[in-house]
Amino acid sequence: MRFPRHCLLALLLAAPLLQAQAAPDTAAAGSDDAPATASSSAAPADQVDMDDVRNFAHVYQIIRQAYVEKVDNKTLMNDAIKGMLAGLDPHSAYLDKEGLQELNEDTTGQYGGLGIEVMEDNGLLRIVSPIDDTPASRAGIKPGDVITAINGKMVDTDNIDSMFDALRGDPGTKVTLGILHEKADQPVSMTMTRERISMTSVKVRELEPGYAYIRISQFQDDTASDLERKLGDLLKKNGPQKGAVLDLRSNPGGLLTAAVAVSDDFLDAGIIVTTRGRLPDANLSFSAHPGDLLNGAPMVLLTDNGTASAAEIVSGALKDNHRALVVGRRTFGKGVVQTVLPLDADHAVKLTTARYYTPNGTSIQAEGIKPDIALADLAVSKVDDSQEPISSEADLPHHLANEVASTGGNINNDGSAENAKLATSDYALSQALNVLKGLALRHDAGLPAAAAR
Numbered sequence: 001m002r003f004p005r006h007c008l009l010a011l012l013l014a015a016p017l018l019q020a021q022a023a024p025d026t027a028a029a030g031s032d033d034a035p036a037t038a039s040s041s042a043a044p045a046d047q048v049d050m051d052d053v054r055n056f057a058h059v060y061q062i063i064r065q066a067y068v069e070k071v072d073n074k075t076l077m078n079d080a081i082k083g084m085l086a087g088l089d090p091h092s093a094y095l096d097k098e099g100l101q102e103l104n105e106d107t108t109g110q111y112g113g114l115g116i117e118v119m120e121d122n123g124l125l126r127i128v129s130p131i132d133d134t135p136a137s138r139a140g141i142k143p144g145d146v147i148t149a150i151n152g153k154m155v156d157t158d159n160i161d162s163m164f165d166a167l168r169g170d171p172g173t174k175v176t177l178g179i180l181h182e183k184a185d186q187p188v189s190m191t192m193t194r195e196r197i198s199m200t201s202v203k204v205r206e207l208e209p210g211y212a213y214i215r216i217s218q219f220q221d222d223t224a225s226d227l228e229r230k231l232g233d234l235l236k237k238n239g240p241q242k243g244a245v246l247d248l249r250s251n252p253g254g255l256l257t258a259a260v261a262v263s264d265d266f267l268d269a270g271i272i273v274t275t276r277g278r279l280p281d282a283n284l285s286f287s288a289h290p291g292d293l294l295n296g297a298p299m300v301l302l303t304d305n306g307t308a309s310a311a312e313i314v315s316g317a318l319k320d321n322h323r324a325l326v327v328g329r330r331t332f333g334k335g336v337v338q339t340v341l342p343l344d345a346d347h348a349v350k351l352t353t354a355r356y357y358t359p360n361g362t363s364i365q366a367e368g369i370k371p372d373i374a375l376a377d378l379a380v381s382k383v384d385d386s387q388e389p390i391s392s393e394a395d396l397p398h399h400l401a402n403e404v405a406s407t408g409g410n411i412n413n414d415g416s417a418e419n420a421k422l423a424t425s426d427y428a429l430s431q432a433l434n435v436l437k438g439l440a441l442r443h444d445a446g447l448p449a450a451a452a453r
Contacts, residue, residue: 219254253309
């Protein structure tokens, strides 16, 4: 499955950081605790050596003169900047106009395209699902269909990334896809017009009466407000919930502010996250405010190794504040914050400016968050029990009837069939629901949620 880059965007600290950029780099020359002053007569220990400047210029000229193909100056300078940032960490990057547009699409959840979720499957572009009321859904594209060609160019393992990008484009532009429907022998050609697509990051429904399921796929500008609206509608329709499963599996992150707001939606008090960096404005602390949407009902939080960045902030906040039991697999382990620093209208630097810490003061960088209850990545299948003629006393001949049994009731309807259906489709979710039911029983009995740990 293709996911957006594991990217956590901080609150925009651009203004103070740009001021620091414009000032002489004296702080970098001294220690973090005692920056060098302008009056210091000693030469900075970390100044750029002229030999290094000469080496850079020399390499630059060698490439310009001797490389097998001509490379223009702008390309070389852009690549030099990209290389400088790439050498810092996997998340710092130089963003051109296309990179800024992609970043904006990830954080706003809006893009120009067809409205299909696509995954790479052994060199194929397979449709996961079309989004309702989009060009793809109206054209009759179904889950499981395969995109064989885009604008007449066949999809193969060598060009699959560029083909994926070709699905997006400006609203109003046309694109022609070769679509191979499931169980079809030959692909069909479909021409569609791209539209402005809004990706929904929050889905809310009931797993069973009284047990809510909240799925957050990434953290966008509107994620918290969308969560509050959709969960509010469910509570208004179905009444207070006994508990909720918050599913953050394969959530690559997004906006720090959205992660803080979502955490706050389930907490009445306590630290959510703190950030620490070299600049004063990178040292922040976020706390919860009164107002738990679930009014203290038990929560189970589902994670896996694709739970990253902003999703780990929420996981750490709810775990450390004993608000939710974390079930699943260890999270990705991205414990750093990036700030977007604009250079001009079409270029910016995405720079790692801080580490973040869970309420207990723990850095999860390169370690992740361990679940309270670990689950292997398994799939289960239902056992064939059709050959069991006797499964209870009621199946025995001449059994005594229950004198107070309600007439017409199905004694075999004990909920196990629904549990089997959920387990075979999503094993981890079925286990999370079972754990949640246990927490709900303790909660109804007046026992503290922390006692269930």
